[in-house]
Amino acid sequence: xxxxxxxxxxxxxxxxxxxxxxxxxxxxxxxxxxxxxxxxxxxxxxxxxxxxxxxxxxxxxxxxxxxxxxxxxxxxxxxxxxxxxxxxxxxxxxxxxxxxxxxxxxxxxxxxxxxxxxxxxxxxxxxxxxxxxxxxxxxxxxxxxxxxxxxxxxxxxxxxxxxxxxxxxxxxxxxxxxxxxxxxxxxxxxxxxxxxxxxxxxxxxxxxxxxxxxxxxxxxxxxxxxxxxxxxxxxxxxxxxxxxxxxxxxxxxxxxxxxxxxxxxxxxxxxxxxxxxxxxxxxxxxxxxxxxx
Ligand code: RIB
Numbered sequence: 001x002x003x004x005x006x007x008x009x010x011x012x013x014x015x016x017x018x019x020x021x022x023x024x025x026x027x028x029x030x031x032x033x034x035x036x037x038x039x040x041x042x043x044x045x046x047x048x049x050x051x052x053x054x055x056x057x058x059x060x061x062x063x064x065x066x067x068x069x070x071x072x073x074x075x076x077x078x079x080x081x082x083x084x085x086x087x088x089x090x091x092x093x094x095x096x097x098x099x100x101x102x103x104x105x106x107x108x109x110x111x112x113x114x115x116x117x118x119x120x121x122x123x124x125x126x127x128x129x130x131x132x133x134x135x136x137x138x139x140x141x142x143x144x145x146x147x148x149x150x151x152x153x154x155x156x157x158x159x160x161x162x163x164x165x166x167x168x169x170x171x172x173x174x175x176x177x178x179x180x181x182x183x184x185x186x187x188x189x190x191x192x193x194x195x196x197x198x199x200x201x202x203x204x205x206x207x208x209x210x211x212x213x214x215x216x217x218x219x220x221x222x223x224x225x226x227x228x229x230x231x232x233x234x235x236x237x238x239x240x241x242x243x244x245x246x247x248x249x250x251x252x253x254x255x256x257x258x259x260x261x262x263x264x265x266x267x268x269x270x271x272x273x274x275x276x277x278x279x280x281x282x283x284x285x286x287x288x289x290x291x292x293x
Pocket of ligand 1 (some may be wrong): 036037
């Protein structure tokens, strides 16, 4: 079973010609509000890919639609708390090329406490997987407590910050990084060198490395496998990485790493061709149909 202890955001997406520069005032051409947050997106991707997933975290009173969306998608929300104060949100500038700039407000995501973590993890142990990102409070405590219970800890260090390097990373079973995060963790920039360095530093952990238009790779110490990305028109890259992560882990144990990479690449490609975060995450039946074409 997957437990995703992660963020939930309201994403306010502004369409712009280019991301606003320092000192510039820029008129947007459109505004929309979507469900988002790396945690929520990844839980939805796991569930839409067929995984059994529970989501833990915090929303404010204004986050009802995020809870509802998770439940409608089959995600268990019994460990999602409603707390005082506003739900987390993101202000996203979406440019003409489908690229984004994201400003985060943590809100309720920063109200996660060690007590909530202890209470939630009590129901999990060996055979269960914990998925975490970097948008909630007390992550070092969370990763240590989950590893102590024998859980597989899957960590996506996004958004990256220098302080992460001093966290108890030996608790992590699988790192999910893009090239920038991989370089920040290892000091290496070449993808093969990143994977080699991760293996040297964390010999018991696997690494899933995404390379944007150059595809993705996975190294678990016994195999290093690669997949190309799927060529699609880019509308909005938001949540593509989250979709990739959810689809990969939903298929890893049942289909093996190579096939899981291919399925995840297809799902992520489909996500970038739709505007928005959570709503761009495809259903498994549509991903499989796309792959058949
Ligand atoms: O990964 C995309 C997500 O990052 C957005 O949905 C936004 O909320 C931020 O958390």
